[in-house]
Amino acid sequence: MLIGEVARRSGVSARMLRHYDSLGLVRPTGRTEAGYREYSREDIRRIFHIESLRSLGLSLREVGQALDNPEFAPSELVDDLVERTRERIAGETELLARLRRIGAVGPADWEDVLRIVALLQALGSESVGQRQRAALSSVEDVPVPVEALVEAALNETDPNVAGALRWALARTGDGGLALLAEGLGSPAAEVRKRAVESIARIPNGAATALLQESLTDPDVPVRRSAALALGARGVADAVPTLVEMVVEGTNDVDAADALTVLARDSALAEQIATRLVACLADGTMESSARRRLTQALAEIPGNTASHALADLSHDDDRAVALTATYIAKLRNAQ
Template sequence: MLIGDVARRSGVSARMLRHYDTLGLVRPTGRTDAGYREYSSEDIRRIFHIESLRSLGLSLREVGRALDDPGFTPAELVDDLIRQTRERIAAETELLTRLRRIGAAEPAGWEDVLQIVALLQALGSKSAGKRQHAALSSVEEVPVPVEALVEAALSETDPNVAGALRWALAQLGDSGLALLAEGLGSRSAEVRKRAVQSIAEIPSDEATALLRDAFANPDIVVRRYAALALGARGVADAVPTLIDMVVEGTNDVDAADALSALASRPTLADQIATRLVDRLAHSTVESSARRRLTQALADIPGITASRALADLSHDEDRGVALTATYILGLRNAR
């Protein structure tokens, strides 16, 4: 069969067949009287074998080795091809994600596209300073798609950059809440924590509703951050968890601040003071925890808190007594 016929039947161009001949992959069995290449059925079978192996991603050099080396074993090469394919898929997926994000930003022109690409690259930089600058610039300049900001916020480990990213998300309002809600269900405890911290920065009713859901999360860290945010927003359900945080010394200063914010409501001040006093009286509470509870009473207004501090100024625990006396002095001086 002549080269033109082989090309038509195999789908391999005549030029490629000549290239195979040059490389020694497929040498035509014979030549016609006029010197044209003439392929046998065995040659054609080899051509199909070459194309089959090429379809797996093998180079022509690897194809030749696979067909001609009797000792060749495919296992290692196939494993390598699997690795290369996974890397290629990951790269293509990353490109697709970047293109989708650029499209979501609805750039008006190529200058906008270039700015968005630069910001996306900066968000993925190894430099914390560049990431922080990108987060702060994402609101003032061409907006970075919210999906990119959420992904960055949920993966950021540097506290300063994380704070900038949470600020940027808060400026966008509720647009990132759905994605952050997905983060609350992540298998990673760190991602769940970053998600609730980001939600806490968004001052909206929808964010508050999501924080209420987070308050029932099985992850205690998520529940505690939700309690801090809910307390600052005046949600009384957070009180028991906030008091537990004071006792345990977990973000106890922030928890005391949240209790103080809640106690600004007259109907809650005495209730919170009573709960704090009840915990102080509990026999299993350690000395350091009793001092923290006493300190938490400092910014709780009302007669219940004042009476409790007066009693505590005579407490058997000298640390508690001194703390209560000092607080009473400050309250009386107001």
């Protein structure tokens, strides 16, 4: 079969068939009297084998090895192809995400596109300074893709940059809330905690509901971050976790401040005081924990807290007694 007919039947151009010939991949078995290439049935079968292997992503060199090297190990090459394909898909996925982010901002001209690209590159920079400057960029001067901000906030490990990213997200309103909610479902506790910290900066009911859901998170730091945010919003569900934080001495000052905010509700103030007093009555409680609980009673109004402080001023633990006496005097002087 002559080269033109082979090209028509196989779908491989005559030019590519000549290239295969020059590389030694497929050399026609014969020649006509006029010197034209003449392909046998076996030659055509080899052409189809080549095209099949090329469709898997093999280079022509790898195709030649696969067909001609008797020691060739297909499994190793397939594993390599799988890895290369994964890398290519990851690269294409990243490109697609970047294009979608740029498109979502709605750039007016190429100058806008270039500024957005520069911002996205800075958000992904290894330099802490560059990431922070990108987060603090004015949304008026450089439109910030919300999706990119959320991704950066959920992955940022530097506390200063993370704070700047949360500020930038808060300025966008609740546009990133749905994406942050997805972050709450991450298998990584650190990501869930960053999601909670970002949601805490968004002052609306939907954000509050997400924070309340996080009070049941299996990771303790996630629950505590949610409780601090909810305490500042006056949500009573946060009380048990906040009291636990006081007992264990983890961000206990912040937790006590949150309890103070919640205690502005007189009915809730009595509940908080009752819970603190119940913890103080635990005979196995360490002295340092009892002192923290006593200090937490200082800003809790109501009779329950006042009576507890009066009793604690005679406590067997001198440090607790002195603390309670001092706090009681301050309360009486007000």
